[in-house]
Amino acid sequence: MFSKLTTQIALRKAGLGGVKIPDPFAASESKSAKGTPGSEGGGLSNPFANVQWGAPKALASWTTPPPAQNPVQPVPIAGDKAQSNVKLRFPAVDGRPCIVLFLRYCGCPFTEKLFLQLRSLANRHTSIHFVVVSHCTQAATNEWVKKLGGAWMLDVVVDEGRALYATWGLGISSFAHLLNPRNGYNQYMLGKKEGVWGQQVGEGGCRWQTGGAYAVDGRGIVKWSYPMKSADDPIPIEDGIKELGFNR
Numbered sequence: 001m002f003s004k005l006t007t008q009i010a011l012r013k014a015g016l017g018g019v020k021i022p023d024p025f026a027a028s029e030s031k032s033a034k035g036t037p038g039s040e041g042g043g044l045s046n047p048f049a050n051v052q053w054g055a056p057k058a059l060a061s062w063t064t065p066p067p068a069q070n071p072v073q074p075v076p077i078a079g080d081k082a083q084s085n086v087k088l089r090f091p092a093v094d095g096r097p098c099i100v101l102f103l104r105y106c107g108c109p110f111t112e113k114l115f116l117q118l119r120s121l122a123n124r125h126t127s128i129h130f131v132v133v134s135h136c137t138q139a140a141t142n143e144w145v146k147k148l149g150g151a152w153m154l155d156v157v158v159d160e161g162r163a164l165y166a167t168w169g170l171g172i173s174s175f176a177h178l179l180n181p182r183n184g185y186n187q188y189m190l191g192k193k194e195g196v197w198g199q200q201v202g203e204g205g206c207r208w209q210t211g212g213a214y215a216v217d218g219r220g221i222v223k224w225s226y227p228m229k230s231a232d233d234p235i236p237i238e239d240g241i242k243e244l245g246f247n248r
Contacts (some may be wrong), residue, residue: 070166070167071166072165072166072169072170072171073166073167073168073169074169075168075170075225075227076168076169076214076222076225077222077225078222078223078224078225078243079221079222080221080222081220081221081222082214082216082220082221082222083167083168084220085163085164085167087157087159087164088100088131088133088157088164090216091218091219091220092220094129095218096127096128096218097127097129097216097217097218097223097244097245098129098130098215098216099118099121099128099130099131099213099214099215099237099240099244100132100133100213100214100215100216101114101115101130101131101132101133101211101213101235101237102132102133102164102165102168102170102211102212102213103115103132103134103211104207104209104210104211104228104231105134105135105136105201105202105205105206105207105209106134106136106140106141106143106144106199106201106202106205107144107198107199107200107201107202107205108205108207109187109190109191109196109197109198110187110190110231110232110233110234111198111211112148112196112198112199113190113194113234114211114213114234114235114237115132115145115148115154116148116196117237118130118132118154118237119151119153119154121237121238121241122152122153122154123152125241125246127246128241128244128246129155130153130154131154131155131156131157132151132154132155132156132157133157133158133159133164133165134156134157134159134202135159135161135162135204135205135206135209136158136160136202136203136204136205137158137160137202137203137204139203140202140204140205141156141158141202143202144199144202160204162209165209165210168214169212169227170209170210170211170227171209171210172208172209172210173209173231182230182232186232187232207231210227210228211227211235212225212226212227212228212235213235213237213240214226214240215240215243217244223240223243223244224239224240224244226239226240
């Protein structure tokens, strides 16, 4: 796990050396209401000023997670055969093409926006199977989805051991990926302009886990691959839909 000192070093490398991390054992868990600015953090001068450092779940989300159940594989590219798993089978049983979104973690405002976008697309493209994958606990994932109004046409898969993430080339991010001050600014603007401030960090969630999206055709062949380049990366999911042969 990241020690308090190591985390401070990481923040200093990102230009956030002034952020102070309290003793997690001396602080009690805070409660955050839905729609409250800074539920994950955010701001112009210090993008991590309101992060729930004192909340055990939030503080734990900054620590290095245990290794994934499987070694992280190379990111699949267009033309590759999609890896099939008992939780995520390819080709799909019903023969439909599929869009898969791997979430960073439940509570992340950028993840929330992507989830809402995917849910809307699934409602419009009923010929495509849409799946989201979460590495938070089942209970935390269910609670988060409920707060956002439900899954609708989406299928939600829980992968606490992050075996699926590893299979699809999604491992632990770098300091620049997560701690770029630009992420904090974009998070603030996302809340200010669109009202998406994020939720309380879901149990088991890790901020260092990378996310991404993939399009797989009805034969089980990857047609589009998009691992996130940064925590605030707005994945162009509609590009994946186009690669499956569906226009707007």
